[in-house]
Amino acid sequence: MSGVEEVVLAEPRGFCAGVDRAIEIVERALKKFGAPIYVRHEIVHNTYVVEDLKAKGAIFIEELDAVPAGATLVFSAHGVSQAIRQEAAARGFSVFDATCPLVTKVHVEVAKLHREGYDFIMIGHKGHPEVEGTMGQLSEGIHLVEDVEDVERLTVPADRPLAVVTQTTLSVDDAAEIVAAVKRRFPGIREPKQQDICYATQNRQDAVKLLAPSVDVVIVVGSPTSSNSNRLRELAERLGTDAYMVDSPDDLDPAWFDGKRRVGLTAGASAPDILVQQVIERLRALGAVSIRSLPGAIESVHFPLPLGLGDKAMGIAPKA
Structure with a gap:
């Protein structure tokens, strides 16, 4: 029998600025040019996000020969090689680059x-x-x-x-x-002026370091392909707390919560908040009566959209 009484939310969790920007690029391209919009690779590594964009008219491909001539193509948030850029240019696609800045x-x-x-x-x-x-x-x-x-x-x-x-x-x-x-x-090796690991990855890992010791089990919302989500689960386990990653609330196993009164909850940088809310509702059904958030870093980063997608002609003012 489940012993869940409290859900403790990590802060920050979920979407980062790069993911927000990438999804918005696809949605604005669909609004401006109409379906289909082709996207090389999953725009971000989250099943819910990808299925939602598919339903709106995005087509996800791996090879550019699957894209018809004259089509609009979006590069995913993960970035592409120079060879892919050159091939896209040679094929004459209209390209919007959603690579995280x-x-x-x-x-x-x-x-x-x-x-x-x-x-x-x-x-x-x-x-x-x-x-x-x-x-x-x-x-x-x-x-x-x-x-x-x-x-x-x-x-x-x-x-x-x-x-x-x-x-x-x-x-x-x-x-x-x-x-x-x-x-x-290699003692003389040159390091970046600032570490390459992004602020959102750092912040979410720091939040798990605060969360894991104060709960009985940690749930990470994220897809199996999401690197940063996997790292959150691994980190919680390394800190001595049972941890599981779920792609949706349906993945929750009530057996995980036997004798676990306090459940920690976080989400990878590509996981939408709607999934977090659905997981909370499932935990309520398992007995949780208290939901509280831990203090954490406040994120205010915003990345501008590519030229051509913030047009007033779309009825959408560009973000500052």
């Missing part, structure tokens, strides 16, 4: 330092679209490491300066450990 910052840094003669070590998860996009900024000279063991095995040219960059949605603690290993092996 914090990912774009990493791409710009890579291009700048490459011109200065640097090779790169990238810390990230192999196969993740953000990693593929960042590594795809160069045709050579960028080496992926996923853990400390990869750092020890790495061979790089001895005659070129090195710089390190990271995926923006990593575990802050894991990344720090790997960066430390990189610096031990």
Whole structure:
């Protein structure tokens, strides 16, 4: 029998500015140009968001040859390689770039330092679209490491300066450990002026560090493909608290809450608040009578939309 009495909400949780911007780009493109709008890769890694945009007329593709000539194409928030950009230009698509500006910052840094003669070590998860996009900024000279063991095995040219960059949605603690290993092996390596892990990833992980020790079990709302959501679940477990990730309230298993009086709840940066509210309602049905929020960082970041999507002609004033 469930013992749920209280739900404790992490702050902040859910959508970040980059996700808000990416979804708005697709929605505004649909409003301005009509369906279909083609999107390369899932716009963000969340099943609910993707299905909602599909219902509105977005078509998600992986290969550009699936996009008809003259179509409008949106690049996902994770960013794309230079090869994809060049192919889209060659095919003549009307392109709107929903790459998170914090990912774009990493791409710009890579291009700048490459011109200065640097090779790169990238810390990230192999196969993740953000990693593929960042590594795809160069045709050579960028080496992926996923853990400390990869750092020890790495061979790089001895005659070129090195710089390190990271995926923006990593575990802050894991990344720090790997960066430390990189610096031990390559003492002269150049680090970014500001860490590449984004403010929203940092804030949500900090919130879980506050949440997990004060509850009996942590629920993370997020899709299996969401890197930052997975990191939140792993972090709660590392802190000694049982933790589960759910894509929707239907994924909740009442057995998780046997003898668990206080449930912590957070959401990855690509998970919409409607799912959090649905999970809260399910927890109410399991006995929760109290809902409260922990104090946390207040986020006021806003990223502007691409030119052409904030037009007054659409009846929508551009955001400041």
